Amino acid sequence: MLLLGLLLLVLLASARLLRAQWMHRSLHLPPLAPGFLHLLHPNLPSHLLSLTRELGPIYRLHYGLQEVVVLNSKQAIEEAMLRKWADFAGRPQLLSYKLVCQQYPDLSLGDYSLLWKAHKKLSRSALLLGTRNIMEPVVQQLAQEFCERLGAQAGAPVDIYHEFSLLTCSIICCLSFGSKEDNLIRSIYSCVQDLMTAWDHWSVQILELLPFLRFLPNPGVWRLKQLVAARDHIVGQQLRQHKEQLMAGQWRDMMDYMLQEVRQPRKDWGSRQLKEGHVHMAVVDFFIGGTTTTATTLSWAVAFLLHHPEIQQRLQEELDLELGPGLLASPLPYKERSRLPLLNATITEVLRLRPVVPLALPHRTTRPSSISGYDIPKDTVIIPNIQGAHLDPSVWERPHEFRPDRFLQPGKGPRELAFGCGARVCLGEPLARLELFVVLSRLLQAFTLLPLEGALPSLEPQPYSGVNLQMQPFRVRLQPRGPGAPRPGQCQ
Numbered sequence: 001m002l003l004l005g006l007l008l009l010v011l012l013a014s015a016r017l018l019r020a021q022w023m024h025r026s027l028h029l030p031p032l033a034p035g036f037l038h039l040l041h042p043n044l045p046s047h048l049l050s051l052t053r054e055l056g057p058i059y060r061l062h063y064g065l066q067e068v069v070v071l072n073s074k075q076a077i078e079e080a081m082l083r084k085w086a087d088f089a090g091r092p093q094l095l096s097y098k099l100v101c102q103q104y105p106d107l108s109l110g111d112y113s114l115l116w117k118a119h120k121k122l123s124r125s126a127l128l129l130g131t132r133n134i135m136e137p138v139v140q141q142l143a144q145e146f147c148e149r150l151g152a153q154a155g156a157p158v159d160i161y162h163e164f165s166l167l168t169c170s171i172i173c174c175l176s177f178g179s180k181e182d183n184l185i186r187s188i189y190s191c192v193q194d195l196m197t198a199w200d201h202w203s204v205q206i207l208e209l210l211p212f213l214r215f216l217p218n219p220g221v222w223r224l225k226q227l228v229a230a231r232d233h234i235v236g237q238q239l240r241q242h243k244e245q246l247m248a249g250q251w252r253d254m255m256d257y258m259l260q261e262v263r264q265p266r267k268d269w270g271s272r273q274l275k276e277g278h279v280h281m282a283v284v285d286f287f288i289g290g291t292t293t294t295a296t297t298l299s300w301a302v303a304f305l306l307h308h309p310e311i312q313q314r315l316q317e318e319l320d321l322e323l324g325p326g327l328l329a330s331p332l333p334y335k336e337r338s339r340l341p342l343l344n345a346t347i348t349e350v351l352r353l354r355p356v357v358p359l360a361l362p363h364r365t366t367r368p369s370s371i372s373g374y375d376i377p378k379d380t381v382i383i384p385n386i387q388g389a390h391l392d393p394s395v396w397e398r399p400h401e402f403r404p405d406r407f408l409q410p411g412k413g414p415r416e417l418a419f420g421c422g423a424r425v426c427l428g429e430p431l432a433r434l435e436l437f438v439v440l441s442r443l444l445q446a447f448t449l450l451p452l453e454g455a456l457p458s459l460e461p462q463p464y465s466g467v468n469l470q471m472q473p474f475r476v477r478l479q480p481r482g483p484g485a486p487r488p489g490q491c492q
Helices: 002-023 044-050 074-083 095-100 114-128 135-151 160-177 182-200 202-209 211-215 219-245 254-263 276-290 292-307 309-322 334-339 341-353 386-390 429-446
Strands: 058-063 066-071 369-371 374-376 381-384 447-451 476-480
Touching (some): 044 386, 074 381, 095 202, 114 254, 114 276, 135 160, 160 182, 160 254, 160 276, 182 202, 182 219, 182 276, 219 276, 254 276, 292 309, 292 341, 292 447, 309 341, 309 447, 341 429, 429 476
Antiparallel strands (some): 447 476
16 A cells, blocks of 8 residues: 555656646746655755755755755845745645644644734733743743752763753743643643654654545554644643633733733734634644753753863853852843853854754745745745754854854854744744753753763764654763862763
8 A cells, every 4th residue: 555655656746746847837946856755864954955065055855746945055044034034934734734733723833824923923922021020030940940859869860851851841831821730740741742752753744745644544643633632631721720810901921911912902903813722822832842842952952061071161160250159159140141151152052053943844935936046936835954054064164063162252153043033933932042041051050961981972863853853862960069079071
């Protein structure tokens, strides 16, 4: 059956290719990469970047029955997403997207429209206005408790990704629901982890390549639907509780804020169409987009510092000079983050080398457009290769090396694109950057990060990582800092 499906795929793709060539015969299109199996490569971002040697930074390739355009340079990505953002703000409606959305469209996966713009404005306002007075105190408090909890495991091997994931989930839980209940946090954490694993599974992703398989029994799809139902049950319970306790003109968290907004819509057309389902899906986006992604970036930062103990030592010297060592040192307000230039540069370098969503999410052209002189027809699917752009030797000196010092002069060098740019820029970027700064500063004040004996973590991502650039599992020892404690790179 699968062999027959592959044969059918080739025949249909060939027919669509001939039809597309005929329809677009007068256009100057990007070059086409030969072959149909590019997206099965185990390290897709690197593979897509390697094709630029023969095809240039912009080219087309086959994605199942469809052609997509891949952007591999910072210049091309910024031209499309910033200067021509309205042309490239759409989102293709893939079958796997529909499986994880309910009756109201998801913000990250929803197509561009007036209603989508209102949904984004609601969610952004909830994050930046609804939590304006509590966001940083919540992150600082939970990061402090996180370090205190890890201090009780001093010297023991720690699964740092697991710990970071629980921390980021608890932060989103506090901001969204106003709750620090351990059972709720762990339920959401498990659901998010399982949901992302199920969504990335080949049995779901293959539906984009072989759509007819959706008519056959599929345990992977059945499992995904179960997890989506569990996700919606958790969020639905919180939604009902918040509606019962809601007081006009007051809010305690993001869900309260959004419920107030949809009950008293503004005058523009889009906001009048917002319903409670949009609040529900906004919260889903905060959890899906704000837990594993930030936890993964924090884990990559720890891995790089284990490989570069000299950078870790310089970071601790910077922190000690400005704040003092240990858990009792005063936290630095985020607005004063310029006092820790090396920490800011290290975070930026980690985001450059390991953008957690290396291919972003695919875009769709809303009208005919162009990039770097190439014609791009309407409804073309666009894949921005963020990681590829971050490794472009014409932009970055020695791009594959971990060199935070390249960012020690703010504004002098190029900007990384880890959170995307333009209309589809990551909604949670302000929170994620705050978390990265606070958690890493707290962690390095309190502990020296040490590898297990002879076991430096791999800096290569897991093959077939899916949407997120996942790390290979590793553990770390956290040595409390103090007189006589080992310095980074020293043996005990």
